[in-house]
Amino acid sequence: MLEPSPRPLRCFVRRAALGGLLALAATSAQAAGELRLYNWGDYINPEVLTRFTAETGIKVGLDTYGSNEEMLAKIQAGASGYDIVFPSVHMQDIMASLGLLEKTDINQSPAFSNIDPSFLRAKTDPKGEYCLPYGWGTVGIFYNKSKVGKPIASWADFFAEARAGKKVILLDDMRETLGVGLIVNGKSVNTASTDDLKQAQDWLIEHKPLVSAFTYESVPMVQSGDVAAAHYFVGALMYVKQDPENLAYVIPEEGATMYQENICVLKSAPNKENARRFMEFFLQPEIAALNTAQQMNGTPNHEALKLLPAELRDNPGANPPPEVRAKLQIFEDLGKSLKQYDRAWTRVRTAK
Template sequence: MKRMLTRLAGVASILLLTTQMASADGKLSLYNWGDYINPELIDAFSKEYKVDVTLDTYSTNEEMLARIQAGASGYDLVWPSVHMHDIMQKLGLLQAAHPNQMPGWENIDKAALRSHEDPQGDYCLPYAWGAVGILYNKKLIPDLKSWRQFFDYAKANPGKVTMLDDLRETLGVGLIMTGSSVNSRNPEEIEKAEAFIMQQKPNIGAFRYDVIPLVTSGDIAAGHYYVGGVLNVLQNPDLLGFVIPEEGATMYQEDVCLLEGAPNSENAELFMQFLMRPENAAKNSERLTNGVVNTAAVSLLPDNLKTNPSINPSPEVRAKLQIFEDLGKDLRVYTRAWDRIKTN
C-alpha cells in the first residue's frame, strides 16, 4: 500500500507539473540580436502557453553585456555568442537552466557545445551558427570569391564596399589576411592586422551593419556580412550573391542563456524546450538561413537550404572557419587597435 501511495503521489505530481506547464501564464522577456528569431515562433509560444512575450534587441555582444552590467533588469533570456557566453558565465551573470535535462536535448548536435565554461550544456542551449562572409551585388561584381578580390575592387572603386562595425569581426579579417588566428594574443600579429585594415580604410565606405538595402540598390557593391543575408539572395538570386571567401572567414554561434535573477525563469526554460522541437528549429532556420544545431531539424529543411554551400558548407570550407574565443584581458589590445582604426 505504501508503494502504491508513493506511485500515486508521483503520478499526481507529474500531472500537476504537466498542467502547470501547459498553462504557464505570465510573462517572458527576450533580449536578442535584431532579426535573429522567427517572429512566428514567438507568436506560437505565446498562444500555446498563454504567455505575454516581449522582445528587445541589440547589435553587438558588447552592447548587450554593457546593458546587463549597468543594471538592466527584467530580461529572462539572452543570445550571446559563444565567447560572450563564457564571459558572462565567469562574471556570474547567468544561471544554470539545465537544457541538457530537457526534452529535445537528444536532438542537439553535441559538436555545438563549444563553450569552454559550459561543455556539457548545463547553462545554455546552442541555438544557431553561420559564417561571416560577403554579400555582393552581381551586377557590379559578377563573380566574387575572395577577400583579396573584395579589397581590390574597393581600391578601384573607393567607397563601394563596407565592413562590419565590429572589432572582432573586422580585425578578424585582418588577422586572416595576415596569416594569424582570429584569437591571436600576440600583439605583433594584432598590429599587423590593424595595419592591414588601416591600409584598406580609405577605400571602405563605412563600418556598418545595415548593408542589405545598400547592396540591393547598388549603392554599394559588396558588404562584409553574416550568412543571414542568404535569405535575401534566395529571394533575388539574379541580383545578389553571398560567398565565404576562399582565404577563410570567421564563424559565429549563439547560445540561449538564462540570466541570473530572471523574473520568469520557468517560462524561459519552457521556451528553451519549445525551441528544441525539430519543427520549430527548422522554421527558425528557414527564416534566418543559418546552420542548425538541431540534427532532427535538418531533414525538415527545404532543399535550397540543405544544399546551399554558404549555409551548409563543405568540410573543406568549414575547416577554414574560425570561431571567436574569450580573450580575457588580451581583448584590450584589440580594443585599442579598433579605436585607432575608427578614429584615424
C-alpha cells in the same frame, strides 16, 4: 574583460516588442504566466513565439538589443523582468563568470540529443547544463552580381573590384574587421601576439584607401548597386532570396569568422519554469527549423537541419561543407589582450 560584439546581427531594424501579435495568440489558451525575452534585433521568427503562446498559454514579451555589450550593460545596470537572453558564446562565458546565468539542466532533456555536440562551445558550459545552442552563422561578403566584373570568391577578388574603381565596404567592427586582416595573413582571430596584430593592422591600413566606408548599414547600398560588395553577415541571404539574379553571399576562400548564439536563463529571471519550457519547446526540430528557415542561418539542431528547405539546407553560404567549416573561426574572450586590439583598431580607423 569585455570586448566588442562579434557581430551585432546583422543590423536589422530593432523592435521593442511583438505585443499585439502575441496577445492574439494568447486568447486561444488560458494564460499560464509570462516570459520575457531579450534577443538580438529581429533574430527570432515571430511565428515561433506565437506557437509557443498557443501551445502553453504563456504570454511572451520581446525586447531587442544590437550587441552583446548593450545586453550585458543593461542586465548589470539592474534591468529586471528578463528571463532569457541570447548571448554569443564568448559572452556566455563572461556572464557565467559574473554569476548571471541559471543552471537549467537542459542537457537532461531527452530532446537534447537533437543538438550537435560540436556546438557545445562555451568553456564554462561544456555539457550544456546552463544554455541551449540556438543559432549560428558566418560573416563573409555580400555583393551585387551586376556590379562586379566576375563572381567574388575571396578577399583578393573583393579588393580587386575596389582597384577597378568599384565601391566596397567593411564592417565598422573591431573584431570582425581586424579578423579579416588576421585571416588573410593566416593568423588566429583570437591571437595574443603583438606581431600578428601588427601584421593585420598594417594590412588593413594598406587596403584602407580602397574602402569606401566602415559601416553596418551596407545592405541598401549593395541592393541598389551603389556599392559593389560589402563585408557582411550570412543574414544577407534573406536579401539574396528576394533577388537571386543580382545578389549573392559568399564565404571567402581565405576563411571567415563565425558566430553562435545560445539561449540562456538569467539567475534573476522571475519566470524560470516558463523559461525552461521555452528551451524545451525550442528543442523540437520543427520549431528550430521554423526559426532557421526565416533567419537564413545555421542551426545546431541536426534533426531540424533535415526539415529545412533544400535551397537553404544545401546552400554553401548557410551550411558550408566540411572543408569550408574547417576555415571558420569563432571569437573568444580576449581578456587582457583586448587592449592590444583596441590600439590596433584605433590605428586602422585613424590612419589617413
